[in-house]
Amino acid sequence: MRKFTADPQALFRYRGLPPVGLTVSMALQHLVAMIVGCVTPAIIIAHAAALTHREQVLLIQASLVLSAVTTLLQLFPIGGRFGSGLPVIFGVSFAYLPSMQAIATGRGGMAAVAGAMLVGGVIATLVGLFIKPIRRLFPPVITGTVVFTIGLSLYPTAINYMAGGAGNTYQSVVEERGLTEALVYGSWQNWAIAAFTLAVVMLLTNHGRGICKLASILLGILAGYAVAFAAGMVNLSGVAGAGWFSLPRPVPFGVTFELSGCVALGLLFAINSIQAIGDFTATTVGGMDREPTTRELQGGIVAYGVSNVITALLGGLPTATYSQNVGIVATNKVVNRWVFALTGAFLLLAGVVPKFSAALTTIPQCVLGGATVAVFSTIAMTGMKLIAAEGITARNTTIVGLSAALGVGISQASAALAQFPEAVTTIFGKSPVVIATLMAVFLNLVLPKEEK
Structure with a gap:
């Protein structure tokens, strides 16, 4: 029988058996970098959809479990084709948040979100199958514009949370502890705690080292x-x-298909499929000193689409590659798949323990607001970096500026589309991402290329 010996250098190879201690420490590093980002969208959507406490726990559970499943499918491709076979981490993405908020607060609620995810997963799968011709429609200036607009559109959500969450009075806590009614939306207590949280995040982000900076x-x-x-x-x-063990339930919120929601999320799934190419490429270039192969890209995006179909059926939220984990790979060059598999196992363990998910629902909204405003600003600046990679030319400035202006402007002016049919208002007026995406693609096609 062959004897396996742990090799520390295996950390820097995709295959191999590194020491357990090193594997655990590297996995925990990836976990702390993404766990907050993985659960926060679920908490925000749960509040937006006015879910009960039990439903909130189910949503967080499913999001954690399906993030783990998606990650493991990428690490261990089925048949060598279904999955990228690259060291990546998948988690619930903030990119879908503005559109999901609009859908969840509408008539269809979470059932409409699930239906739109099913359609989006199919679209992402098709993008993966036909990646070469579709990829040309989404150069960095387009994906950068979309990411930038997503960041901008999330700022009101962060500010709303910093103020305590609209309609949130902490009534049960006030009565239970005999406190004053000061803990209401917009109170100085909410703002003070939000500011304190933000200050800690900024201090650790800019002056922390090692795990403190990573887990700021x-x-x-x-x-x-x-x-x-x-x-x-x-x-x-x-x-x-809350219980100690539970698995996600099939279709816990139901499934309905509303055209407006399907269009909105469908576009985002197409965009994120292209964005995933950037993360796959950054992973292989930064950690493996090579470009990803066409098979790796195709398998990764197809698995991303199919896994989101499964996620929708089990009551989770849309997943995507996590850029912060890509950054870790580029920094420490650790690419062993067992490190990432263990990260997925930790996510899975957290997801099947309802007490953990229930504990997450107790985080006050002002605390989430103080932390997420920093996250959302980073998302916007990530978009700017993608745009800057192609140069801040007159053409690119027009594409970015006009697309973001129309997207954000129309969504902020709620009565701008009041005379149009309700479906038009839902598709184009609820989330700025749809208009910004369509406008950016259109301008990129019609504006003449600049001579170099």
């Missing part, structure tokens, strides 16, 4: 949570009633 968002939330708990803003009653 997580540590900032923990610090803000501690202050909020001391102020009586945390209600743990829901955690005690």
